[in-house]
Amino acid sequence: MKLNVLVEGEGFPILCLHGHPGAGRSLSVFTQHLSKRFRTIAPDLRGYGNSQTQQDFLMIDHLTDLEEVLDRYNISRCIVLGWSLGGILAIELALKHPDRISGLILVATSARPWGDHPPISLQDNVFTGIAAILNRLQPGWGWNIETFGKRSLFRHLVQQQTPATYEYLANEAVYAYLRTSGAATRALSLALKRGYNRLPELEKIQCPCLVMAGEKDRHITAASSLEMVRSLSNCEWYCYPDTAHLLPWEIPQQILGDIDRWLTNHPDITQPAK
Known part of the structure; x- marks a missing residue:
């Protein structure tokens, strides 16, 4: 499926992947800042935003769609920033295309996500x-x-x-x-019911990673994110107190500042493919 994509700025590409529910514009807190120095590419995933479909699909179809986006924009190497579900897809891209992914920024996500959300009344x-x-x-x-x-x-x-x-x-x-479809919800629910767990494969990811979690996240717990961090070989970890799943909207300046410092400390990941 050809996804609707929001592109801003110029320079080394950063593929920005939203969560559930979500859309490319949900990542404006990142793209408005990063696009001053980089080219940010924020697609609406299949079944979200303006990438609507009437047909049911599987989570693996997101990867096929994202590969088309990389090819469409002639991206041979990029950083992937993923929030929640977007972080899971970022991990999958890094496992499948290690030569194309130079770094990962993973926000409120995990390779084996679990939560402790209380019952809803x-x-x-x-x-x-x-x-x-x-x-x-x-x-x-x-x-x-x-x-x-x-x-x-x-x-x-x-x-x-x-x-x-x-x-x-x-x-x-x-x-x-409002723009998250039933098909998108069903695809995610099916994947979670099957017990998503990529922890055993994380040792294959060698690129630099930045993991950011909210200490009081009830949807994907900080403990779940930390479990992932311990399985990544080249990872920097931040756990922010008094924040939850939507931490980029709670402390945007702190989040963006830490991302900027991480990018500065890893200049090689923003170099074009040789």
Whole structure:
């Protein structure tokens, strides 16, 4: 499938992969910053955003689509930044195409993802719906955050429930949720039910890796991410306190600063293929 792709900037390419629910524009927190020095390529994965399909598919089809993107833009070597599901796909690309992937930036993800999300109540769903609607109408409204946001499912997605974080939720998360298809949800659910685990293969990944996790992530726990880190041979690890699964929207400047430092410390990964 030919994916819809958002391309910004010029220079060495960074392939940016969103999570579930998600879309390429969900990664604006990364692409707006990185595109000042690099060429960022942020596709809507199959079944997400403007890459819609009416047919069911398997997770492996995402890899075929991403290979087409690399070929379409004549990318022989690139960094892959993946958030949540996007991180899993980044790992798969590095395992399948080690010659094309020069580095990995893995955010809130794991090669054997597991969570500890508590049961969801009717009140959770009701308050989440109200909080989302009000936040869409008036992003970052303090009264809404205090009255509904902190009592909704948002409390498990973000720990720092600030107006700035809620503006990201209004501008990016609502669109991502509405543009995530049932086919995409079914493909992910099937993969998880089958017990996804790539830990035994991680020793094959030799490129530099940066792993970033939220200490209080309930969706893909920090312990799950750390388990992956221990299986990677060339990895730098950050676990941020008082953050959760949407940590790039909670502490964007800290996240971007750490990415910049990592890129500076690994100049070879931004060199074109020889």
